[in-house]
Amino acid sequence: MRQGNIVKLVALVLLVATTVALSIKPLVDPVKGIPLGLDLRGGVHLVLQAEPNKNGVPITNADMDKAKAIIAKRVNDLGVSEPIVQADYNNKRIIVDLAGVTDPDKAVDILKTTAKLTFRDTQGNVLLQGDELTDAKGGQDPTNAGGFVVNLTFSTDGAKKFADLTTKYLGQQIGIYLDEKLLTNPKVDTPVLNGQAYINGYATLEAAANHAVLMRSGSLPVSMSIAEKRQVGASLGVDSLNKSIHAGIYSLIFIFLYMLVFYRLPGVVADFSLIVYALIVLWAFWSFRVVLTLPGIAGFILSIGIAVDFNIIIYERVKEEIRAGKSIRAGVESGFSRAFITVIDAHVTTLIAAITLYIFGSGSVKGFALTLGIGIIVSLFTAITFTRQVLRWTVGINPKMKTFWFGVRGDA
Template identity: 50%
Template sequence: MAVIVVIVSLATMAAVAPVWQQNPYLGKYLPLIKDAVLGLDLRGGVHVVLEAQDTPEAKVTPDKMKQLMAVIQRRVNQFGVSEPVIQQQGERRLIVELAGNIDPEKAVREIVKTAYLEFKTEDGKTVVTGADLKDAIESKDPASGQVKVDLTFNPQGARKFAEATAANVGRHIAIILDGKVLQNPVVQEAIPNGKAQITGYQSLEEAHNIAVLLRSGALPVKVEIAEKRAIGPALGADSLKKSEHAGVVGVLAILIFMVMYYRLPGLVADFALLIYALIVLAIYVGLHVTMTLPGIAAFLLSLGIAVDANVIIFERLKEELRTGKSLRSAIDAGFKRAFTAIFDSNATTLIAALVLYFLGTGPIRGFAVTLGIGIVASMFTAISVTRWLLHLVAASGLVKNAKAYGA
């Protein structure tokens, strides 16, 4: 019981905080304040068209375009932009759309950086490149406050780096990114562990952006900006308002039906469904789930599944009461009989969500994530919260008439 109370309390705080954030006086006293993340169709964002160019070093080919799309996808995702739209147009163009209030100039700068990393000796020989990297992670020294990017080379890169440092003790090895010298340190001793550092950053955010570029890899071909502009939400304000009204009316209709048909258990179910909604919204906020139209559809679908679970439970409860069992015995027996059906239906839907997530892309994966979260939350509220509330009502002794439970 204590666990349920804690979960419900935290979910309530996290879910209502974004609404109260508009009030500065209330906002500063709320520990879990976050903004809901809206997708392109609800909020708009930035639209960028990239065009690949031939150079003497690299010609544009179908394979190069696939590599370019993969690199852009990794960069955008690691920069923390959720639900991006990245698609190829023609033979040489990529369309990139990012949701949110993003500075178009900054977005373009980060997306199209070449990010070609080199380690060069004093005689101009390149000994290691970004292709030899295994990982790049930004960090901050807690003692000195120095911001840096920690580099880890793959086995081949580690061997090259060890040989280069051993052969250049007392000499400079420059660290160069996109032709710009970041550092030119003197090698003090051979470095056999395959690790290096880049320092001199002003902020952790700057180091993070560089680490993302290095992890995602260099662009395989030269890219020029063909178009960049801010875009509005794909769903107009009028349509969005109508959708909100339809959602409110639909939820109210469900709540009223549950009370009229199932009476006291229906009232309990309504309260459990409100708790379910708070838990789901709190998870969305905590995970920064991007809310798009497919995501909202998944939330409503999972809400319907949560209602269905309560319907199965209450029908079994009514059957047990009609056999003459006591209220507490009927509640336990009803839940026991309903559990298998609820578990099977939720498990199959969750499997479908996992398949959509791993095989789908873009909005399909967003739909799968929100649906999966809703399924898990509906199982928790139906099996735990609803049962706990019904036992509280039964223990209170205020309502003993079986007719109040729909029997």
């Protein structure tokens, strides 16, 4: 029995040590690791203001929802990692955080462009709206004339309308406009019957791809202007991240020492469980693509303190049982059982607070609530199951050990 517990503990320690060593690289990978927010990675913070309609029609919340969805789609099509897009309905604004953006001006132009696509005759009359598009992609000019194009794909109804249009205007020019700006004015040489067309005349693939993003996402219901543009330098983000890491390391060192001094052998188990807890939480961040920000790091560090607090509650119960005359083995079992309800209550109430913050908060508040909530759920597992089992194995090595090793004077 004793040798079996020793083997289990040694195997567990080796497993955790190996997992920690193998986890460092994938978790901190700048591309595939835990995504960093604007305040840690650098990027651009934008506030887009909805402009009043010229005809005096008020901007509704439905307009803001549609604008938010379209802007979010444009951001995703640009390939920005883990963007944050929020709507401020009271002030009719869209708030956008783009982490890791290297060309903020290009992003601004694409996001605020209304992107209304129209096909017009030579007199300027609108023949077809871009709402009938289902897809738009940049690519090489299929005529091998050099240059690049935007390939258009119409819906079923749009394809029929475009076929009728190109048949009617065969041999004539049809202007293709984006926000009243003429992109190209091609001559219809043959009817387009399959719903596939393209816009040529682009000098670079990037220019074609940017216009494709606008056409693919659809037109904004309102015009947007830039109310605020703030760029966060990568160096500032790195400095913030380093300070946060140092704060976390110092906190862990203090917690480790505190648990060792006051709880001795259970303190060693608690410190080991804390390492496992942190590992599980970080992998949860990675799995759910949680964007880590400064408030999020604060929530993570706070959850570490909460996890330790739960261990303290349990260990104090264990010490009370041992002082009452129970053996160490019986004290451990009884202490965990008596502390169970208290720990559950503390977890549930704190988790309710985190959920409330996540539902009613926004931006960095949501990040804080999310990391705190994940930390609480994981700490419940480590405190009730993992820590308890490891402590059982530890006691099983020598059930007659002195109570001094559990922070209790005298022998049981």
